[in-house]
Amino acid sequence: MEMNFYRAALLAVTIFFVGCDEAPKPAQTTQPATVLEGKTMGTFWRVSAVGVDAKRAGELQAKIQAQLDADDQLLSTYKNDSALMRFNLSTSLSLWPVNDAMADIVTSALRIGAKTDGAMDITVGPLVNLWGFGPDQQPVHIPTDAQIDAAKAQTGLSHLKVVNEAHRNYLQKDLSNLYVDLSTVGEGYAADHLARLMEQEGIARYLVSVGGALNSRGMNAEGQPWRVAIQKPTDRENAVQAIVDINGHGISTSGSYRNYYELDGKRLSHVIDPQTGRPIEHNLVSVTVIAPTALEADGWDTGLMVLGPEKAKEVVRREGLAVYMIMKEGEGFKTWMSPQFKSFLVSEKN
Numbered sequence: 001m002e003m004n005f006y007r008a009a010l011l012a013v014t015i016f017f018v019g020c021d022e023a024p025k026p027a028q029t030t031q032p033a034t035v036l037e038g039k040t041m042g043t044f045w046r047v048s049a050v051g052v053d054a055k056r057a058g059e060l061q062a063k064i065q066a067q068l069d070a071d072d073q074l075l076s077t078y079k080n081d082s083a084l085m086r087f088n089l090s091t092s093l094s095l096w097p098v099n100d101a102m103a104d105i106v107t108s109a110l111r112i113g114a115k116t117d118g119a120m121d122i123t124v125g126p127l128v129n130l131w132g133f134g135p136d137q138q139p140v141h142i143p144t145d146a147q148i149d150a151a152k153a154q155t156g157l158s159h160l161k162v163v164n165e166a167h168r169n170y171l172q173k174d175l176s177n178l179y180v181d182l183s184t185v186g187e188g189y190a191a192d193h194l195a196r197l198m199e200q201e202g203i204a205r206y207l208v209s210v211g212g213a214l215n216s217r218g219m220n221a222e223g224q225p226w227r228v229a230i231q232k233p234t235d236r237e238n239a240v241q242a243i244v245d246i247n248g249h250g251i252s253t254s255g256s257y258r259n260y261y262e263l264d265g266k267r268l269s270h271v272i273d274p275q276t277g278r279p280i281e282h283n284l285v286s287v288t289v290i291a292p293t294a295l296e297a298d299g300w301d302t303g304l305m306v307l308g309p310e311k312a313k314e315v316v317r318r319e320g321l322a323v324y325m326i327m328k329e330g331e332g333f334k335t336w337m338s339p340q341f342k343s344f345l346v347s348e349k350n
Contacts, residue, residue, distance in 0.1 A: 033221040036061045040068040041076070041186055043211035047194060050205035050221050060201065067197055068190055068210070074102060075186045077125070087171055088179050095163055095170035101189070103162050103169035105295070109185050112299040113157045116315055120303030121274040123160060125181035126151040131279060133270040148277040154178065155274060187211035188252055188298025195294075213252040213294040227346060231255075233286040233326050233333065241286075241326060241335070243346040249322075250294030254301035255286045273306050282308035285333070286326040290344050309336070 034052040038045050038061070045068060052060060076082040080089065087096050098106075109122045130143050130151045143151075159178050163170040171180075182189075187210045194208040195215040205218035207226045216226040225245040232239040233255050244251070254271070271280045287304045291297040300321060304312040309327055313336070316323045322340035326333050337345065 036064060038065050038068070040065075040210065041072050041183075041190065042078075043187065045190070045194070045210045046208070047198075048207045048220070048226075049198065049203050050218070052203065063197065063201075064194065067193060071186075071190045071193060074099075075105070075182050075189070077181050077183065084180060084182060087173075091176040093172070093174055093176060095165070095172050098169050098171050100169060102171070103164070105182055105185055105189050106160070106171060106180070107162050108295055109182065109299055110157060110160070110162070112296070112303055115319060116300075116303030116307060117311075118157055118274055119306035119311075120184065120299055121155060121157055122180055122182055122184065123155045123157060123178055124272055124274045125179040126154045127272050127274065127277050128181065128270075129179075131270075131272060133272070152274075152277045184302045185295055185299045187213040188250065188293065188295035191215045191294035191298075192250065210294075212254070213250065213298045214246065215250045215294045216246055217248050230286075230288050230324065232349070233328075240349060241333075242324060242348045244290065244324075244341075244344045245346050246290055246344060249290050249292060249344075250297045251288065251290045252294055252297035252301045253286060253288040254305040271302075271305055280306060280308065283328040284309045284312065284325060285328050287312065288324040290322040290341060 033048045033050050034054075034057045036047045036049070036057060045064070047060075047064060049060070072082075073079065074083045077085060077088070079085060083098065083102060087098070090096065106122070109120065113120045113122065127148070130147060154175065154177055156175075159175045160171065160173050160180060163172055190210040191208055191213040192215055194210065195206070195217065198206045198208065198217070205220070207214065207216040207220070207228075214228060218226075220226050225247060227243055227245050228251060229240045230242045230244065230253060232241040272278065273280050284305060287301045289297040289300040289304070291300060300323075304315065304323065304325070307315065309325060312323075312325065315321070316338050320340060322338060322344060324335065324337045324341050324345075326335050335348070
């Protein structure tokens with residue numbers, strides 16, 4: 001699945017590993033970490049696992065890639081034969097059977113969408129495509145009000161629901177051309193799925209990532225907590241803004257500073273506000289969320305990014321979320337974190 005929704009895949013991921021390589025090392029490491037990497041969903045995946053020998057590493061690499069390929073086939077909007085695109089391309093308003101994974105992902109997305117007052121909207125694909133951040137080409141000129149209104153008329157969380165009948169799950173839409181895009185939570189789901197695979201394989205110490213979403217368990221190879229760096233939100237340098245110990249949680253960052261283009265003399269962010277139908281223009285440039293699962297973190301970071309700093313803070317306080325926000329201020333940045341986030345913070349750069 002290509003990450004084309006509010007935020008495209010960040011080839012230079014805004015969250016990255018630090019703990020395994022930078023923790024103080026004892027004289028001898030008895031269980032070295034094995035690092036496996038690959039590509040999926042238009043981005044990169046990485047697994048750092050403790051106690052995996054070379055023979056098993058090759059087998060694990062194949063299992064990981066096979067699982068992620070299956071996730072991509074479930075959620076991709078770039079493959080017309082994916083489970084999601086078969087639903088999107090159908091004009092039927094009847095119940096559409098889906099597997100448990102799809103039902104869980106959509107249910108979580110709809111719940112977060114409701115709690116962010118529609119800011120996290122998995123039906124906003126027509127607007128993303130209109131502005132050139134989906135499979136379609138970038139527009140030659142900024143879309144007209146009429147084009148934006150026409151695309152907005154095809155969106156809305158109220159037009160989609162998950163139905164469970166006789167122990168089977170279904171999706172149902174009431175607009176024949178409704179287009180669902182799950183890439184805003186796809187990385188998080190895939191990271192959680194990788195964590196479940198590690199558990200099934202009996203691996204109890206790991207840090208896994210898909211794009212900007214991560215999940216972890218246990219300690220790293222040096223017996224230290226897995227630590228993750230949050231990148232300073234600039235495309236001119238790779239600098240660390242903060243370091244956190246995610247302590248068995250999921251984490252995800254959404255940033256508006258990596259994926260953009262200029263049109264008619266204006267810089268356009270890939271983060272689209274479903275209410276206005278236009279790219280965001282506020283000064284919130286990065287949102288990091290730590291949650292029980294990477295899927296939840298992945299959904300929340302997008303919704304909060306769309307809301308902007310003040311409305312996002314209201315939601316964070318109301319929901320008791322662990323959130324770290326970076327705002328552009330003049331030529332520099334200012335940061336804000338919720339009380340829940342402070343318990344995960346190891347260090348912060350000025």
